[in-house]
Amino acid sequence: MSAGAAGRDLITALARAHGFDVAGVAAATAAPQRLADLTAWLAAGMQGEMGWMTRDPEKRAAPDALWPEARSVIMLGVNYAMAGDPMARLARRDRATLAVYAMRRDYHDVIKSRLKEFARALVAQAGGDVKVFVDTAPVMEKPLAVEAGLGWQGKHTVLVSREFGNWLFLGAVFTTLAIAPDAPEPDHCGSCRRCLSICPTDAFPAPYRLDPRRCISYLTIEHKGPIPRDLRARFGNRVFGCDDCLAVCPWNKFAVASRDARLALREDLDGLRLADLARLDDAAFRALFAGTPIKRTGRDRFLRNVLIAIGNSGDAALVPVAMERLDDAAPLVRAMAVWALARLLAAPDFAALARRQAAAETDPDVRSEWEAEGAILRHSA
Incomplete structure (x- = not known):
């Protein structure tokens, strides 16, 4: 089953109707570079304690290996930018700094619900079968989002959007519909190195390469034991995640603070x-x-x-x-x-x-x- 130009317009309309700020389409077939990059990353031990990253790398790199019936992947994004500078809270040393994404309802729950609603509407109007994912399966959301034209992976490895900067929650809808893919978004980082230079723990051994084992986000959230002694003094007052490399990106100047009521910042979590x-x-x-x-x-x-x-x-x-x-x-x-x-x-x-x-x-x-x-x-x- 296929969806023509009208089907692509339908995707955009359904995305907006169900609370998504941007949508794009990627092919469900394997991209050789995805698997090569993932294999090299795992071979270097970059997964740390994230053992699930080592399972089924072939399925992680190819949507149609995870679900053979899949023909297209619809990538959807929700803006979660906040007003003001997230790094301003770092100066209040007796208060906690939390990652912007964490100061609100768990995006997994909100996005998963919207993906299901979007998928049901798509099937009702265009047919086909669907599966939805938001950080719940071996799906490489960021590379797929690049291929779907939502943005590019910056030197800090995070998705950057010309419209929303660094602040997009991502979700994926696998479908049996054969939809013409969007053109990938080219890299617009140029010679900028702000995200690399700002990292408190030097977690970027090279541009476009993150070592999670030195990353404050990984260490404060995924790591189970004591924080490595040589890194503790660099944490400052960051107690859950770190936004530094996102916050300094020049492309954030185009981002507008989110007005999404279901993902509104909880004021009681600011300045704890x-x-x-x-x-x-x-x-x-x-x-x-x-x-x-x-x-x-x-x-x-x-x-x-x-x-x-x-x-x-x-x-x-x-x-x-x-x-x-x-x-x-x-x-x-x-x-x-x-x-x-x-x-x-x-x-x-x-x-x-x-x-x-x-x-x-x-x-x-x-x-x-x-x-x-x-x-x-x-x-x-």
């Missing part, structure tokens, strides 16, 4: 005090972040991030807050409390605290934090 976040128990954590992507990370990993931000704050008033977490039930939280206190306390005070606390610690990871900080003190004395 680190002291309040560090005192969240599991029930309070779940209540505060209900319906957002943050909830999926879990309380312990989130407090790990908060305590790193406390250590980076330079605010001695937060010492009692970090002290409370030395008795936390989660070893991961206790370990980061040790690190935070080592940065906030004077060396003699931390040494005295270590003598009282370290001997009673039973978890090896927490003991290693005490030992590492003690060794640093002895070396610097």
